[in-house]
Amino acid sequence: MARGRVYQGLQCKPIKITAGEKANNENHILRMHVPSYYVPYTCRLCVHKCTKTREFSWHVNKLKEHLEIRKASKDTIDESRYMVVAAKPYEIKEGKDIQRLEKILGDKRK
Numbered sequence: 001m002a003r004g005r006v007y008q009g010l011q012c013k014p015i016k017i018t019a020g021e022k023a024n025n026e027n028h029i030l031r032m033h034v035p036s037y038y039v040p041y042t043c044r045l046c047v048h049k050c051t052k053t054r055e056f057s058w059h060v061n062k063l064k065e066h067l068e069i070r071k072a073s074k075d076t077i078d079e080s081r082y083m084v085v086a087a088k089p090y091e092i093k094e095g096k097d098i099q100r101l102e103k104i105l106g107d108k109r110k
Contacts, residue, residue, distance in 0.1 A: 006101040026092045027051060038090035045069055045082040056083070 009025040011033040031049045036042045039049040041056035046066050050056050059066055060083060092098060 007098045008101050009098055011097055022098065025098045029092055029097050030090065034090045036084070038086055038088065040086050040089040042084040042086070043082055044084060 005022060007020065007022045007025045009028055011029050027050070030039045030051060036044075036047075036049065039051075041050045041053070042048070043056070043059060043066065046069050048059050048063075048066070050059060060079070094100070
């Protein structure tokens with residue numbers, strides 16, 4: 001169950017009524033609809049995309065699957081080659097990428 005406002009992504013065609021919290025819809029858009037070079041943080045080693053520095057750091061240093069890929073690599077992995085920070089990250093815009101579902105359903109809450 002979503003807390004607070006409920007949002008719907010507008011990038012999927014046809015638009016599906018799959019609503020959730022704003023951050024969940026933003027993450028879906030960045031992971032599925034935006035080229036990697038515009039996503040704030042991308043791991044090229046295992047194709048992980050995320051929006052926050054803390055999440056990216058956790059992914060690289062703690063995520064079991066990522067660590068296993070690094071361990072299985074026979075080469076010494078240069079982290080700068082696979083940890084990518086976007087120079088110009090894509091900005092999610094309400095009305096273009098996401099829409100507050102209450103507006104669609106006619107809820108008067110602001």
